[in-house]
Amino acid sequence: MTELILALDVTDKKQALKIAEACAPHLDAIKLGYPLILSSGLSIAGELEELDKPLIADFKVADIPNTNKLIAEQVFDAGFSSIICHGFIGADAIRACVDVAADYGGACFVVAEMSHPGATAFFHGGTAEKIAALAVECEADGIIAPATRPERVTILREIVGRRKILSPGVGAQGGDASTVAKLVDGIIVGRAIYEAKDPVTAITEFSAARTA
Numbered sequence: 001m002t003e004l005i006l007a008l009d010v011t012d013k014k015q016a017l018k019i020a021e022a023c024a025p026h027l028d029a030i031k032l033g034y035p036l037i038l039s040s041g042l043s044i045a046g047e048l049e050e051l052d053k054p055l056i057a058d059f060k061v062a063d064i065p066n067t068n069k070l071i072a073e074q075v076f077d078a079g080f081s082s083i084i085c086h087g088f089i090g091a092d093a094i095r096a097c098v099d100v101a102a103d104y105g106g107a108c109f110v111v112a113e114m115s116h117p118g119a120t121a122f123f124h125g126g127t128a129e130k131i132a133a134l135a136v137e138c139e140a141d142g143i144i145a146p147a148t149r150p151e152r153v154t155i156l157r158e159i160v161g162r163r164k165i166l167s168p169g170v171g172a173q174g175g176d177a178s179t180v181a182k183l184v185d186g187i188i189v190g191r192a193i194y195e196a197k198d199p200v201t202a203i204t205e206f207s208a209a210r211t212a
């Protein structure tokens with residue numbers, strides 16, 4: 001079954017913890033990124049650990065290998081089980097994240113193509129395909145590919161084979177959950193869940209789409 005991952009981009013810590021607690025039983029993982037971590041601190045990961053759900057650190061790491069290594073160590077020390085890095089940074093910088101993830105028994109996902117309209121300016125024309133191939137070469141656990149462009153996910157799937165594809169862009173950005181769920185290993189949903197009047201009901205709808 002395709003995993004359902006909540007993008008917890010809520011900047012009020014209390015609100016974030018409340019939503020996470022209500023939603024956790026219906027989720028496969030929770031993704032935290034700059035919005036919540038900059039407002040609440042990295043220690044929010046420790047507070048979410050008791051929900052017993054894998055935590056994905058979405059810092060889209062994109063620095064030199066040594067800096068990436070230092071960032072990844074902080075992330076895994078804080079209790080995350082996965083890290084996301086950009087792919088355009090090249091093999092050595094990706095490997096720095098992959099290696100730290102492996103040392104901690106965690107996972108590293110590489111952004112191959114982004115979901116927003118402006119992403120086509122740089123990711124199209126062969127770049128996303130190159131990044132996907134690089135992710136495989138670097139033995140990353142998987143890639144990030146856009147739910148807003150299922151036809152691109154299909155192309156990237158041919159490159160990464162059985163490696164995982166996690167896909168953001170469902171809901172608020174227009175991606176259709178049932179279409180993309182057939183193509184990927186995990187859909188990432190943010191606003192359509194955390195801004196819903198009843199987030200748990202919203203999750204139920206996305207869960208149903210996964211099996212449709």
Ligand code: O7E
Nearest residue numbers: 007084114115144168169172173189190191
């Ligand atoms: O549009 P939403 O509210 O459903 O949120 C989508 C989340 O996925 C949000 O955290 C955003 O930063 C992230 N995301 C994209 O929307 N598009 C991308 O191309 C990549 C990501 C992302 O999460 O990258 C790493 C997984």
